[in-house]
Amino acid sequence: xxTDLPQAHAASVPDVFDPTCSSxxxxxxxxxxxxxxxxxxxxxxxxxxxxxxxxxxxxxxxMLTQTLKELERNGLVMREDKKTVPPHVEYSxxxxxxxxxxxxxxxxxxxxxxxxxxxxxxxxxxAERAK
Amino acid sequence: xxTDLPQAHAASVPDVFDPTCSSxxxxxxxxxxxxxxxxxxxxxxxxxxxxxxxxxxxxxxxMLTQTLKELERNGLVMREDKKTVPPHVEYSxxxxxxxxxxxxxxxxxxxxxxxxxxxxxxxxxxAERAK
DNA sequence: CGGCATCCCCGATGATACTG
DNA sequence: CAGTATCATCGGGGATGCCG
Numbered sequence: 001x002x003t004d005l006p007q008a009h010a011a012s013v014p015d016v017f018d019p020t021c022s023s024x025x026x027x028x029x030x031x032x033x034x035x036x037x038x039x040x041x042x043x044x045x046x047x048x049x050x051x052x053x054x055x056x057x058x059x060x061x062x063m064l065t066q067t068l069k070e071l072e073r074n075g076l077v078m079r080e081d082k083k084t085v086p087p088h089v090e091y092s093x094x095x096x097x098x099x100x101x102x103x104x105x106x107x108x109x110x111x112x113x114x115x116x117x118x119x120x121x122x123x124x125x126x127a128e129r130a131k
Numbered sequence: 132x133x134t135d136l137p138q139a140h141a142a143s144v145p146d147v148f149d150p151t152c153s154s155x156x157x158x159x160x161x162x163x164x165x166x167x168x169x170x171x172x173x174x175x176x177x178x179x180x181x182x183x184x185x186x187x188x189x190x191x192x193x194m195l196t197q198t199l200k201e202l203e204r205n206g207l208v209m210r211e212d213k214k215t216v217p218p219h220v221e222y223s224x225x226x227x228x229x230x231x232x233x234x235x236x237x238x239x240x241x242x243x244x245x246x247x248x249x250x251x252x253x254x255x256x257x258a259e260r261a262k
Numbered sequence: 263c264g265g266c267a268t269c270c271c272c273g274a275t276g277a278t279a280c281t282g
Numbered sequence: 283c284a285g286t287a288t289c290a291t292c293g294g295g296g297a298t299g300c301c302g
Binding site: 065081086087088 | 283284285286287
C-alpha cells in the first residue's frame with residue numbers, strides 16, 4: 001500500500017538514514033528512555049497503569065502516561081478504558097506493536113548479556129582519563 | 132518468567148526492568164536520538180567524521196562528537212586517530228558494537244517496513260481529537 | 263579536518279499536589 | 283486507580299568562533 005504522501009519525491013525506498021523519511025520518525029518514536037521498556041513489558045501481556053509502574057520500577061506517573069499516550073497515538077499500544085468506578089484501564093500491544101516487541105526483546109537480551117563488557121570498558125576509559 | 136516475586140535476592144539474573152541493574156544502563160545508552168543511527172551507519176564499515184555527518188543527514192557536529200564519545204567510552208565504538216596533518220580520524224564498531232548492530236539493523240528494517248502503519252494511526256488519532 | 267568551548271533556547275523529564 | 287496540573291530542573295541541541 002504505497003501512500004502517495006508528500007514525502008521526498010525520490011523516496012521510493014524507505015531509508016532510516018533519510019531525515020525526511022517517516023521511517024526515521026518511527027525510529028525516533030521508540031528512541032526515548034521509556035518506550036522500549038514499556039513495549040517490552042506489555043509483551044508479557046495486557047497491563048494496568050499501576051502494574052506498569054511496578055514493572056518499570058522508577059518511571060514517574062507523568063512520563064508513563066505521556067509515553068503511553070504517544071505510543072497509542074502511533075498505533076503501537078491499545079488503551080482500553082473499562083469505564084468503571086474505580087477506574088480500570090488496560091494497556092496492551094497492537095499487532096504492529098507486537099511485531100516490534102519481538103525485536104526489542106532481542107535488544108533487552110543483548111543488554112542483559114553484554115552490560116558487563118560495557119561497564120568494564122567505561123571504567124577503563126574513565127580511569128585512563130583520571131590520571 | 133518469575134512474575135510472582137520481586138528480585139530482591141535474585142539479583143544474580145540480569146534484568147533490564149531492574150533500575151539498579153547495569154543492563155538498564157546499557158539500554159539507556161542506545162536509547163538516544165542518534166545512537167542507533169550511528170551504530171547502524173558504522174555497521175557499513177569504518178567512517179570518518181565528515182562521512183558520518185553526511186550519512187546521518189541532519190546531525191550537528193556537536194551531537195555527533197558527543198554521542199561518539201559516549202559510545203566509545205562504553206566500548207561500543209573504536210576511535211582511531213591517525214595523527215596526520217590534516218587530521219584523519221576513523222570510527223568503527225568494536226566486537227561488542229557489532230553484536231549490537233545486528234539487532235539494530237533489524238530495528239531499522241522494522242521502521243522502514245511499518246512506518247506507513249504508524250503514520251496512518253497517528254493521522255486517525257489526531258483527526259478524532261480535532262473534531 | 264576534526265573537535266572543543268561558549269552561549270543560549272526549549273523540550274524532555276521529574277516531584278508534588280490535586281481531581282473524577 | 284488513573285490521570286491532570288503546576289512548577290522546577292536538566293540536558294539535548296543549534297549557532298558561533300577558536301585551535302592543533
